[in-house]
Amino acid sequence: MKRTYCILLALAASTPGAGCGDEGTGGGGQGVTLPCYPADTALADGDPDELYAASDIPRFDFRLRDETWAELQANALEEEYVEAEACYRGSRVGLLGLRFKGGYGTLELCYDEEKELPCPKLSMKVKFDEYVDGQRFYRQKRLNFHAMMRDPTRVHERITYGLYRDMGVVAPRSAWATLHVNGEPLGLFAMVEDIDGRFTKNQFPDEPDGKLYKAAWPISDDPHYYGEKLETNEEEEGTSHQRFLAFAEDLAISEGADRLAALSRWTDVAELQRYMAVDDAILNWDGVTTFYAGADGSSANHNFFFYEEPTSGTFRLIPWDLDNTLSMGSFEYFGQVPHWTETPEDCAERFPIYRGTEEVYAPGCDVLFSALNQDLEGYRSAVRDMLEGPFSEGRLEAEVDRYAELIRPSVEEDPHGLQLLDWRADLDVLKRDLSGMRARMERLLDDAARGD
Structure with a gap:
């Protein structure tokens, strides 16, 4: 049995089997139900x-x-x-x-x-x-x-x-x-x-009963790969993953503009471009662009879902697990990995991250991102819309202040949380980082304009 030293949760002196309506005290008499x-x-x-x-x-x-x-x-x-x-x-x-x-x-x-x-x-x-x-x-x-x-x-x-x-x-x-x-x-x-x-029923009311996959990417010709990642519709007899397999094959056998056309047949490219605008802006270094290298040469990214609409056959990308975002300091651990819009000459090259504790492949070598690279102006347009709208100067900073006011009493009372002064200092760092993230995306547009 594993040790539990890292769970600092005291057990209450409750009566076994008591319902949650009974009152009880925990260690030191501090906890009250x-x-x-x-x-x-x-x-x-x-x-x-x-x-x-x-x-x-x-x-x-x-x-x-x-x-x-x-x-x-x-x-x-x-x-x-x-x-x-x-x-x-x-x-x-x-x-x-x-x-x-x-x-x-x-x-x-x-x-x-x-x-x-x-x-x-x-x-x-x-x-x-x-x-x-x-x-x-x-x-x-x-x-x-x-x-x-x-x-x-x-x-x-x-x-x-x-x-x-x-x-x-x-x-x-x-x-x-x-x-x-x-x-x-x-x-x-x-x-x-x-x-x-x-x-999915709430978010896709016109297409509510499709297949939901967790961390499945269009890179495999093995149906078991997709079967292991299926989150819904598992009970359907003879569940098929033919569409995901066809999606992957379509990307694999095409190149250049034809690969973008293939991507357009299976996804809403404009939506993917908006997804990547946000993903870049929030410094999501542990999401779809991070292809961790396995000892056997395999690669895998995570922290996302793909939803297959049952009628249209369109695949919709959904983000997940975002606590590692919004930090310029943490992003530095990502090292010198090329941006997903860049394709290195050697796609077998591995890039160290987390101070060398992990290695990843360049995302620009992936078939989906190489397809999306064929329409970078669409991506830049999404970045402009974001910078002029939901990521515009001061907007998220105001959200930080509003949410901080809401949760401050709970942060202060959290027995396993930060000291209030430290938490406030972290909020100040976040607001400074938001300005840096905005400037980073603006430089990306400026560099692209000079390159054009």
């Missing part, structure tokens, strides 16, 4: 827009048996749901599934006994219908609570997902919440909409 009143039936069919409106910071209370909570922490890497009773704003939600969540850079590192990375809190995921068929919460089956381990400002996901949406790119909604387990405060979390079948 919010009284949980009868279920509010309106929660199931509530408007998700209201949940993510960020007009205040709601509180979730979870109650588990002490032994269940201990086992969940000890076996967090398994990412298996356990039973928990939940309350939201003092109203009973009901029995649901609760687990930890994360990837290599978060959950796995927290349980690496050699590196002993301290993890005061971990991201969590809720599944409302894990034990109660058909149970919903604001019309959702699942909900993510991100610990914001790589975001000292606590505002990255709210701002970046909003920026994608402002540019006409489908992206999940995000707000904040505070979590308590058995009366013990876990602190402030980003509350992020899950990308699942409910999400």
Whole structure:
């Protein structure tokens, strides 16, 4: 069993099996469970827009048996749901599934006994219908609570997902919440909409029942590659990935302008150009352009979804996991990797990142990006629209100030968070960085104009 030194969450002295309406105290008598009143039936069919409106910071209370909570922490890497009773704003939600969540850079590192990375809190995921068929919460089956381990400002996901949406790119909604387990405060979390079948029905009402793939890129001729990454429609007998396979083949066998034409047959190129304008602006160094090199010469990017519209066959790119963005300092770890609009002479060359701990391939060698490179003026037009609109001077800085005012009390009360002075200093750095990011994109346009 892995050690749990990195989970600094005290167990409450609760009665095993108690419902979330019972009060209890944790270590030192500090934790108190919010009284949980009868279920509010309106929660199931509530408007998700209201949940993510960020007009205040709601509180979730979870109650588990002490032994269940201990086992969940000890076996967090398994990412298996356990039973928990939940309350939201003092109203009973009901029995649901609760687990930890994360990837290599978060959950796995927290349980690496050699590196002993301290993890005061971990991201969590809720599944409302894990034990109660058909149970919903604001019309959702699942909900993510991100610990914001790589975001000292606590505002990255709210701002970046909003920026994608402002540019006409489908992206999940995000707000904040505070979590308590058995009366013990876990602190402030980003509350992020899950990308699942409910999400696709909401975002693609005219094409709601297509296939959703997590981190599948059009680079393989192996149907098992796409099958392993399928997130919806798994129950369909004889599920086929022929469209994704054809998409990949179309890109692979074409070159130059023909490759752009192939990309146009399978995607909305203008939407991809807007996606990349935002992706570049927010310095998303751990997203679609980062092709990590495997020991066997393979490459893989992550932190995105592709949705296949069932009628049109169009593939829509959706961003995910954006806490690593909006930081000029972090972007420096990306090293000297060529921009995706550049194609090096040697596409087998590997570029060190993270101070040499990882290697990546140049994104400009990828078939999708080499296709998108054939219409760089379309991309630059998207950058101009962004700089004149949602990324214009002062706009995001005002958002930072507004959101900071909203979450300040929760940041101050977070038992595993930053000191308030440090948090405010990080916000000041972010606002300075926003100015630098804007200037970087403007230089990109100036360099392109000189090159033309």
